[in-house]
Amino acid sequence: xxxxxxxxxxxxxxxxxxxxxxxxxxxxxxxxxxxxxxxxxxxxxxxxxxxxxxxxxxxxxxxxxxxxxxxxxxxxxxxxxxxxxxxxxxxxxxxxxxxxxxxxxxxxxxxxxxxxxxxxxxxxxxxxxxxxxxxxxxxxxxxxxxxxxxxxxxxxxxxxxxxxxxxxxxxxxxxxxxxxxxxxxxxxxxxxxxxxxxxxxxxxxxxxxxxxxxxxxxxxxxxxxxxxxxxxxxxxxxxxxxxxxxxxxxxxxxxxxxxxxxxxxxxxxxxxxxxxxxxxxxxxxxxxxxx
Amino acid sequence: xxxxxxxxxxxxxxxxxxxxxxxxxxxxxxxxxxxxxxxxxxxxxxxxxxxxxxxxxxxxxxxxxxxxxxxxxxxxxxxxxxxxxxxx
Numbered sequence: 001x002x003x004x005x006x007x008x009x010x011x012x013x014x015x016x017x018x019x020x021x022x023x024x025x026x027x028x029x030x031x032x033x034x035x036x037x038x039x040x041x042x043x044x045x046x047x048x049x050x051x052x053x054x055x056x057x058x059x060x061x062x063x064x065x066x067x068x069x070x071x072x073x074x075x076x077x078x079x080x081x082x083x084x085x086x087x088x089x090x091x092x093x094x095x096x097x098x099x100x101x102x103x104x105x106x107x108x109x110x111x112x113x114x115x116x117x118x119x120x121x122x123x124x125x126x127x128x129x130x131x132x133x134x135x136x137x138x139x140x141x142x143x144x145x146x147x148x149x150x151x152x153x154x155x156x157x158x159x160x161x162x163x164x165x166x167x168x169x170x171x172x173x174x175x176x177x178x179x180x181x182x183x184x185x186x187x188x189x190x191x192x193x194x195x196x197x198x199x200x201x202x203x204x205x206x207x208x209x210x211x212x213x214x215x216x217x218x219x220x221x222x223x224x225x226x227x228x229x230x231x232x233x234x235x236x237x238x239x240x241x242x243x244x245x246x247x248x249x250x251x252x253x254x255x256x257x258x259x260x261x262x263x264x265x266x267x268x269x270x271x272x273x274x275x276x277x278x279x280x281x282x283x284x285x286x287x288x289x290x291x
Numbered sequence: 292x293x294x295x296x297x298x299x300x301x302x303x304x305x306x307x308x309x310x311x312x313x314x315x316x317x318x319x320x321x322x323x324x325x326x327x328x329x330x331x332x333x334x335x336x337x338x339x340x341x342x343x344x345x346x347x348x349x350x351x352x353x354x355x356x357x358x359x360x361x362x363x364x365x366x367x368x369x370x371x372x373x374x375x376x377x378x379x
Contacts, residue, residue, distance in 0.1 A: 047327075054324050054356040062331065105335045130331075132351035138335045196330045198311050224327075 001176045004097075004186040004214075009089035016253055023088055023250040033249040036206050037261050042269040043224045043239040049271035059127040063241070064100060064193035067221050068126050069274045071189050072096045072118035074263035079281045081260050082188050083251050084214045087172050090251060096120075097187030099215075100130070106140035111148075114184050123274055144180040151181065163211065171213055189217040195241055199223035207246040218246040219264065243268070299345075299366045306340055307333065307362060319363040324356055334359060341365070347372045 015023065025031040046066060053061050075082045075096045083092050096119040104111035113133040115126055136142035154162065169175060170185070177183045192207065202222035209215060222242035229238050243265065247257045267273050300319050307317050307328075314328055323329040337359070338349050347369055358368045 051325055056356075058352070058355050060324070060329075060334070060354050060356050060359060064331070103332055105332070105339065128351050128354075131354040134331055134335050135338060135349065135351060135354075138339050196332070197313055197328055 001178050002183070002186065003174075003176045004093055004095070005084070005086070005091040005174050006094060009086070009091050010083065015090065019250060019253055023085075023090075034206075034209065035247045035249055035254060035257060037245045037247070037254075037257055038204065038242060039245075039261055039265055040240040040242050041221075041265050043241040045269050046241070046271050047224070047239070049274075053123070057124065059124045059131070061123060061127045062193070063195050063221060064191070065123055065127040065130060066268060066271060066274060067191045067193055067219065068098045068100055068115055068118055068130070069121075069123050070264050070267035070271075071191050071219055072098050072115075072121075073267055073274070073276070074260055075189060076119040077263055077281060078256065078260045080256055081217060081247070081252050084188055084216050085171075085248075085250060086174050086213070091174060093186070093188055095186070099184055099187050099190040101190065101192045102130075102134055102137070105134075105138035106145070111137055112184055112190070114187055116186060147180050167211065185212060185214040188214060189219065190215055192218065192220040195221050195223045201225050202242050202244070205242070205244045207244060209246070216248055216251055218244075220244045220246075241268075296366065296370065299369060300362055302344070303337065303340075303362045303365055303369075306337060317362065319366070320361050322360055323362075324360055329359060337365065341369055345369050345373055347374075 012020075022031055022033040046063065050061055050063065050066065075098075079092060082096055083090050085091075095117045097114055097116040098118045099112050099114050101110050101112055103109070113130065115121070115129055118126060121129070133142075137145060151159075166182075175185075177185055190207075190210070194202065194205075200223065202220075205220055205222065207218035207220050209218075220243070222244070224239050224241050227238050227240050228235050243261070245257065245261050245264070247260075252260075304317065304319060307323070308315050310328075310333055314333075317323070317326075317328065321328075334354065338354075341347050342349060353368075357364065359365060
């Protein structure tokens with residue numbers, strides 16, 4: 001049994017006023033606290049970095065592994081985003097754990113895995129853990145796959161009742177994670193790498209919100225695209241990857257999201273920084289954040 | 292018997308080439324990693340295919356760039372790990 005959240009919620013006086021408007025808005029107001037921030041990263045730098053690391057490395061590294069590591073380091077730097085709602089209270093996670101989606105080869109469905117304490121793991125450790133889970137899923141032999149199989153066999157009626165009951169408890173109480181399936185609630189951020197070969201360019205993308213209040217933040221990376229930029233007196237071709245971040249205004253505001261996105265973008269555009277240790281957390285800028 | 296080199300490469304090449312237009316021009320020595328053609332789906336499919344057809348077991352520590360850089364390196368890996376090669 002693990003307790004993914006801190007014992008006490010974030011004190012009210014640390015929550016910016018406008019976040020409280022969203023947090024305490026009555027249901028009848030149909031408030032939508034979802035924010036999506038789209039930006040792009042320098043794909044040339046990331047590709048060169050991965051190519052070099054894959055030249056002599058022991059683990060095959062991909063953009064998905066870099067995205068997991070960059071998100072974890074940025075969350076360690078800005079812990080105000082590593083939180084979730086329980087009722088109308090905000091709780092911080094104990095660790096910086098990152099969820100990522102992948103295609104479960106045995107079933108052909110999307111599945112999710114969790115890299116716990118990802119800010120404390122090297123890019124190679126993250127890569128190896130992801131490959132291990134992918135291979136387990138492909139073989140369909142892991143204990144988690146047996147649990148998943150039982151859940152799939154549950155009738156729609158009981159599936160709905162299970163979701164309602166578990167959802168109610170999870171929304172209102174600071175629950176421990178007790179099983180292999182609910183351990184996914186151990187992280188605030190979900191990352192999604194859609195830069196697979198043959199993926200079309202993404203102009204706009206709104207990551208969905210999973211029916212799980214721990215899914216506070218989502219980062220989705222799109223396919224590489226060519227772009228012509230002004231450089232000196234002339235023009236040059238460069239390559240970029242779109243990055244979309246979905247956040248929740250009940251937890252953070254646009255200023256905080258912007259700083260977090262800038263940190264992720266900086267790490268992916270200067271990927272040599274992915275090897276650095278997690279930096280000291282930034283203080284929550286209450287005055288600036290409430291603007 | 293150790294898998295025949297030519298047939299082994301042809302078998303793996305067929306799987307890789309079946310993934311779409313970008314993969315159709317892949318040759319045994321094409322660097323799949325540098326070309327951005329080796330994603331997690333293709334890699335897990337290749338591993339499952341090799342495990343089922345050639346009885347070669349992999350774990351996560353085998354997923355290295357050296358082993359999966361090209362069809363030729365994969366074929367080399369399978370030849371070295373096949374039960375026949377190990378008992379020789």
